[in-house]
Amino acid sequence: MMRKVIIYILLIISAFLITFPVLYAVSASFMTTQEINRGALLPSSISFDNYVRAFTSVPLFHFLMNSFIVAFGVMVAQLIICSLAAYAIVFIPFKGAKVMFFLFVSTLLIPWEAAFLTNYITILDFGWVDTYTGLMVPFFATAFGIFLMRQQFMTLPKELWESAQMEGCSHFRFFLSFAMPLSKPILSALGIFAFLTTWNMYLWPLLLTNNDDVRTVQIGLKMMISAETGTNWNVVMAGVVMVLLPTLILLVLGLSHLKRGLTQGAIKG
Amino acid sequence: MTDQIAAKQLMDPASRDKEKRKKARKNFWTAMLFMLPAIAIIGFFLFYPMFKTLYFSFFVVNSRGDTISFAGLSNYLYLWESSSFRTSMKATFLFALYTVPTTIIVSLFLAVITNEKVRGIPFFRVAFSSTLGVSVAAGATIWLILLHPSVGVFNNLLAGIGFDRIGWLTSSTWALISVSITTIWMNLGFNFIILLGGLQNISEELYESARVDGAGYWTQLFKITIPLLSPTLFFVSVVTIINSFQSFGQVDILTGGGPNNSTNLIVYSIYREAFESGFFGTASAQAMILFALVLILTIIQFKFVEKKVHYQ
Structure with a gap:
């Protein structure tokens, strides 16, 4: 039982660390410029404006x-x-x-x-x-x-x-x-x-x-x-x-x- | 059908021989036809360029591939004396040293913890192999912002716990380490998949009988898992070293070889020599050095490591 708990803790920490860059990219793609500059980790609202801009720039x-x-x-x-x-x-x-x-x-x-x-x-x-x-x-x-x-x-x-x-x-x-x-x-x-x-x-x-x-x-x-x-x-x-x-x-x-x-x-x- | 066989039996040895040779010839040409596209592509885009690059390395060559004059060994001598090439070689080796062992140890760790029989494992396997689907350009772009001096997560974290911000990509002490961290992250997915495959190939009975004999977790890991995994570890280490010598995209996006050439890895150095300075001759000499490095490393690994590898 103890062993399972340790394995789960290791799995979850590793998964978080490894997927963090991609998750951050997804999260940042919804942020406003101010939010990114402030160092926020999550956007305050979901808007697809950045995607529209990415396709037009x-x-x-x-x-x-x-x-x-x-x-x-x-x-x-x-x-x-x-x-x-x-x-x-x-x-x-x-x-x-x-x-x-x-x-x-x-x-x-x-x-x-x-x-x-x-x-x-x-x-x-x-x-x-x-x-x-x-x-x-x-x-x-x-x-x-x-x-x-x-x-x-x-x-x-x-x-x-x-x-x-x-x-x-x-x-x-x-x-x-x-x-x-x-x-x-x-x-x-x-x-x-x-x-x-x-x-x-x-x-x-x-x-x-x-x-x-x-x-x-x-x-x-x-x-x-x-x-x-x-x-x-x-x-x-x-x-x-x-x-x-x-x-x-x-x-x-x-x-x-x-x-x-x-x-x-x-x-x- | 039976007529045919009967006819064959009736044939005298001489004509049977002739028949055989005719068939061998026909087989040869069929085989060549099947292999023709592969021979053409590999011959033209891998074998031929190696010889042509070797040839170029003895000439002064312009950026359209015209040989201007014979240079003998002077391209190589120039590299030998060039301090920027020496810096670039040093960076290349340091980079291999920073990335290869860490990549293998971390991906081995990930493979071992996902080889456990607990619920939800498929999810973790997908998560750990995900970086295989991340292109070098996309991965490096993400790290470009993570390592950004003012808005980057890393520096925000440092500032949050009261440390000074670090110029991850602008300081010559940190830039190579930053490129290495990015590369390790990007290589984890591939190595994880291969090592997990290797682990799953080890028969469960071995562990069962070890447990009967009272072997604990660590004994099993070091007496069964690692030795039996050694062929796969061997393969993974060769591939990872060769990959590290071939890194290009992350340097181009993160640092452009700087600061002070501290991240000017060999492929980047070849690229700059040829496409920024227009010296295809010296660039070719560098490419030959890269080729020799990869060749020597692979041979050394085969000679020395393979002896110590256990095969099931």
């Missing part, structure tokens, strides 16, 4: 749509491209399968932050600056995705393919109608993860977006900070809440999937 809605397009595009492409590669490694017996897998996984050691300079030049040469293509294409395949899907495909029984082959089923049809549908839980984990990381990306869109057309919401936030020059923190916090809302909802809904997927990648590795 910068094209926030447009930025949110851009982020959505980019994150969704990367998610779909990653699911298809990583699964295809992983499928070949697991189900198609060919010379060099091990080497290919090793090459793919070895890219986990290449930090994107060490490659972004040259990638920027490449995008510049292609004329892809300020385009969705430039923002998305470099992330269409990741070693993590290929690794995760390989682990998943290895759990599917080989006999399934053997009997399908007897019936004259091609690799591509087997991939589409058996391997993929049977991997739905891991696919959703990878999908959620890809969406989250792309939505949250910062350095790449900072370099690649010089105007509002394709600018993502993360860079929009940086614009808001300088546009509001620090005096209207409530408006900036309304912007923060709008950025956080989609990913937090996704996280709450998909947490169990995500946990299974990430754990599989981490522990079986």
Whole structure:
């Protein structure tokens, strides 16, 4: 009994400390400027004025749509491209399968932050600056995705393919109608993860977006900070809440999937 | 179907061999077709840039990626002698030291207390993993106001209990610590999820038999949980170190590398060298140093830590 009480106390204190920044952001997004300057923790009344201002001071809605397009595009492409590669490694017996897998996984050691300079030049040469293509294409395949899907495909029984082959089923049809549908839980984990990381990306869109057309919401936030020059923190916090809302909802809904997927990648590795 | 098998049995060894080779060739090309998109993307946006960056690091390069002249090792020598690069390396290592152990210890603590069987656990799990959904820009913006000198909650708290206000982001002693606190908070969610997954993988029977033998809470924690969790802890520590070397967004939003370069972490330093000063050559040399750091650290970890790791 005593132990349960201690656990609850620890849980509640930790939960308060960890969620405090986000709760404060939500609370501050409803405050007046005076309340923020006074150091209040809760707003005296609820009004959505700050949100209205956040959407008018910068094209926030447009930025949110851009982020959505980019994150969704990367998610779909990653699911298809990583699964295809992983499928070949697991189900198609060919010379060099091990080497290919090793090459793919070895890219986990290449930090994107060490490659972004040259990638920027490449995008510049292609004329892809300020385009969705430039923002998305470099992330269409990741070693993590290929690794995760390989682990998943290895759990599917080989006999399934053997009997399908007897019936004259091609690799591509087997991939589409058996391997993929049977991997739905891991696919959703990878999908959620890809969406989250792309939505949250910062350095790449900072370099690649010089105007509002394709600018993502993360860079929009940086614009808001300088546009509001620090005096209207409530408006900036309304912007923060709008950025956080989609990913937090996704996280709450998909947490169990995500946990299974990430754990599989981490522990079986 | 049976006809086919019968036909195969009738074939002489030579043509069976030929058949086999034909099939192997067909498999090879099918596999290549399946892997083509992944090979193209990863090859073009990860392998090729590494070689190109290495190449750039030996040249004077302008901001459009044109090599102006061969520079030999002078980009590296320049960095070696540059005091601002030395400050930036020092900040990068200090930052790793401040963030990595704390992140792992706190997220391990959170994972252990949410692995208990009490009511309402799903709620706490969501709360503790929530920072995974917080983007670096949004997280840093929130902390920008929390750490604000005059309206920030932290300074209000300090003033409330009679202490002096601190220039969290403007004093060179505190700025790196402030960026570290922000980063620790942001990394908790991911580490928590992985460690909790690891904990749930440990079989309940082990604890039961330990309890039969009269082992208490702490004995179970240090004799069962931690040793069996060590592969996951190992993974988490590699990822967290690498992540800390790659931090960028929080620096850009919170401090812009200042004051006096005290938070000019390596990726930020690369970014400034290339996009503010326009020296892509020296920026590439820095990127190669970052690459080497990540590589060496990962290898060291695999060589030395993995030996001490228990596998179930």
